[in-house]
Amino acid sequence: MRFETLLIVGGGLIGSSIARAARAKDQCKTIYIADTSEAACKSITELGIADGVADGHADHFAAQADLVILCTPSARLATTAMNLMPSLKAGAVLTDVGSVKGHLVQALAGRLRKDIHFVPGHPIAGTENSGPEAGFAELFEKRWCVLTPPKGTNETAVADLIAFWKGLGSLVEVMDPSRHDMVMATTSHLPHLIAYTLVGTAIDMETVTNKEVVKFSAGGFRDFTRIAASDPVMWRDVFLTNKTATLEMVDRFIEDLTALKRAIRWDDGDMLLDNFAKTRDIRRRILDADKD
Numbered sequence: 001m002r003f004e005t006l007l008i009v010g011g012g013l014i015g016s017s018i019a020r021a022a023r024a025k026d027q028c029k030t031i032y033i034a035d036t037s038e039a040a041c042k043s044i045t046e047l048g049i050a051d052g053v054a055d056g057h058a059d060h061f062a063a064q065a066d067l068v069i070l071c072t073p074s075a076r077l078a079t080t081a082m083n084l085m086p087s088l089k090a091g092a093v094l095t096d097v098g099s100v101k102g103h104l105v106q107a108l109a110g111r112l113r114k115d116i117h118f119v120p121g122h123p124i125a126g127t128e129n130s131g132p133e134a135g136f137a138e139l140f141e142k143r144w145c146v147l148t149p150p151k152g153t154n155e156t157a158v159a160d161l162i163a164f165w166k167g168l169g170s171l172v173e174v175m176d177p178s179r180h181d182m183v184m185a186t187t188s189h190l191p192h193l194i195a196y197t198l199v200g201t202a203i204d205m206e207t208v209t210n211k212e213v214v215k216f217s218a219g220g221f222r223d224f225t226r227i228a229a230s231d232p233v234m235w236r237d238v239f240l241t242n243k244t245a246t247l248e249m250v251d252r253f254i255e256d257l258t259a260l261k262r263a264i265r266w267d268d269g270d271m272l273l274d275n276f277a278k279t280r281d282i283r284r285r286i287l288d289a290d291k292d
């Protein structure tokens, strides 16, 4: 056990899942959760997933914690870190689970206490649901967690955090924040933007009623609606904080879509076949990787 006392700030889907997993996998002795929402605190207490629950004021828990994990919406991560800074225990590891890394690293650069080890993180695991009730202990099993420690970060702190995430069942990779943001723009942010657009386009169709969209939504459309039901606040924050990489991916997507549009217009079946065969191969490789 690398950390005896854990403080989770923001006990929603991700925070409550970490609490459940840390307890189930015996990764720490004491788990505290702080959340600014009265309803979330009530729910966390009823679920019995923490040894102590605090509303906005988590200073007394922060003073005891060996590991502090910020699990608030992205836009609040930097302010939450700065507010807790004076109360943190010397030598504590401070991390987060935000979906975008570059903006947070920049926002906190040079502002943290020297005796606190800041190791930003991102578990690439989630669902379209939010709140403490949506969490579950198995969420991180065999899912990647990316850590983006700034240069010069204490190596023991990084190793301890890697061990913690592995203890929750995750696979861990260390990466540069800007690389993380580009990879996520490709595999997570663009797909969500496309899903939001696709569902929006379908419900705006004048010739097909919304009732028909709901009634006849078979596999393909239905799959998109799952991620298009993701938390609007979280995804607004993701796009606004990972602007450069997302816009780069949107440009590439528009180019590729235009190429497919052209192939359809000019009956270029070979181009369509070639393209769809490549993407089918990627799908198979992803499923194979899951089996390993």
Ligand SMILES: NC(=O)c1ccc[n+]([C@@H]2O[C@H](COP(=O)([O-])OP(=O)(O)OC[C@H]3O[C@@H](n4cnc5c(N)ncnc54)[C@H](O)[C@@H]3O)[C@@H](O)[C@H]2O)c1
Pocket (backbone or CB within 6 Å): 009, 010, 011, 012, 013, 014, 015, 034, 035, 036, 037, 040, 056, 071, 072, 073, 074, 076, 080, 097, 098, 099, 100, 122, 123, 124, 125, 126, 127, 128, 129, 130, 131, 132, 231, 234
């Ligand atoms: N949902 C996903 O699929 C997913 C996956 C990986 C990472 N993330 C990241 O995890 C973070 C949390 O996402 P979530 O899905 O758990 O959201 P959530 O809405 O389920 O939970 C967030 C919780 O934080 C609380 N909160 C808000 N401001 C706070 C503050 N200042 N102090 C303390 N608590 C505060 C809210 O009351 C809420 O209970 C986000 O930064 C998101 O980018 C989400």
Ligand SMILES: O=C(O)C(=O)C[C@]1(C(=O)O)C=C[C@@H](O)C=C1
Pocket (backbone or CB within 6 Å): 098, 099, 123, 124, 125, 126, 127, 128, 187, 188, 189, 227, 230
């Ligand atoms: O499966 C889902 O519902 C998710 O959207 C999870 C997902 C992802 O895109 O993979 C979403 C955002 C997070 O930052 C990490 C994971």
